[in-house]
Amino acid sequence: MPEIPLVPAHWRFPAHPTSVR
Secondary structure (H helix, E strand, C coil), X not given: XXXXXXXXXXXXXXXXXXXXX
């Protein structure tokens, strides 16, 4: 994960396509 979002990967956000694989 090159970019660490404000929330952990466990919290899948629709706005974050990177987190949602």
